[in-house]
Amino acid sequence: MMRSGWSGYEAKFIDEERVERYNRQYDEGSYDDHVWRLERPVLLDVLRRERARRGCLRVLDFACGTGRILRGLEGVADELTGVDISAEMAKHAAEASPEALIRTGCVLTENLLAGPYDAVTVFRFLLNAPEEVRVPVLRKIRQHMEPGALLILNNHGHCPSLRSIAVRVPKSRPERPNELRHRDIIELLHASGFRVESRRGFSAFPPVLHRNLPAAALRRADAVACRPPLQRIAGGLMVEQLYVSRAVR
Numbered sequence: 001m002m003r004s005g006w007s008g009y010e011a012k013f014i015d016e017e018r019v020e021r022y023n024r025q026y027d028e029g030s031y032d033d034h035v036w037r038l039e040r041p042v043l044l045d046v047l048r049r050e051r052a053r054r055g056c057l058r059v060l061d062f063a064c065g066t067g068r069i070l071r072g073l074e075g076v077a078d079e080l081t082g083v084d085i086s087a088e089m090a091k092h093a094a095e096a097s098p099e100a101l102i103r104t105g106c107v108l109t110e111n112l113l114a115g116p117y118d119a120v121t122v123f124r125f126l127l128n129a130p131e132e133v134r135v136p137v138l139r140k141i142r143q144h145m146e147p148g149a150l151l152i153l154n155n156h157g158h159c160p161s162l163r164s165i166a167v168r169v170p171k172s173r174p175e176r177p178n179e180l181r182h183r184d185i186i187e188l189l190h191a192s193g194f195r196v197e198s199r200r201g202f203s204a205f206p207p208v209l210h211r212n213l214p215a216a217a218l219r220r221a222d223a224v225a226c227r228p229p230l231q232r233i234a235g236g237l238m239v240e241q242l243y244v245s246r247a248v249r
Contacts, residue, residue: 019088023066031207034219035156035240038202038226040072043121043152046244047076050119050150060117062107062141063125065089067096073121074099083112107140108133115144122153126188127178138192145247151194155180155241163206163239182236185243194245201238202226 025032051057057077061069064082066089073080080100084090090104103112120141126134141151157163159179182199189196204225205218225234 016088019066019092023092026068031210034210034222035203036068038222039154039240039242042200042242043072044076046150046152047073047119051076051078054118056118058115058118060113060115060120060141060144062120062122063128064093064102065124067093067100069121069123070097070100077119081114081117083107108136113141113144116146117144117149118146119150119152120145122151124154124156126153126155126180126185127157134188135191138188138194142193142247147247149247151189151245151247153243153245155185155243156239158182158201158239158241161206161237161239162204162209182241185241189243189245193247195248196243196245198244199235200231200242201235202240202242204234204238206239
């Protein structure tokens, strides 16, 4: 895949205005901020336990965007590296997380990864990337990981969920967004040399309901639904899915 890949992602975020618009998705009180507040404690717990097991934690945040995940990992990781194909996004990531090493470019055509990494986070990449680059990218990342290292990724367009139902309602969206099923994620990870250890669901209610119903009530319900035992019952039907896997070969 050429450097201009990721379905125009690099070109989409080539200017400051678009990157700022992306950043505003995570403003305090937004839907994406709400989901991150649910995800972050789980992510940090997994990484803290891995650091205690290894004694040191070198983390790569792949497709780091403007540095949201990198900022969240400060204080947990001993070394932080962020990689993104968009130079404008990477510039913001460097400002947001000055202690992290930030690299820009396409991992399939440029030598960007060092490592070996003890853990890799991959958020909001799979649905943004063309299908044909997903496995090659994950395999490239795998080559720079320690044996048994963690790969933590999310699927922010899970099917089936209330989101997948909502986007099928006529006129709810001008075009149908990308979606991935649980078995699609499992197949991608297995084909790339990873074994899934766990999956957690976040946000029972999609953005369209948060925009049109009392958001505070939905967020309280989400917080309850993310706790056991409801998580075990309803987690597989939630909009956002977080996967924890390990490198096996």
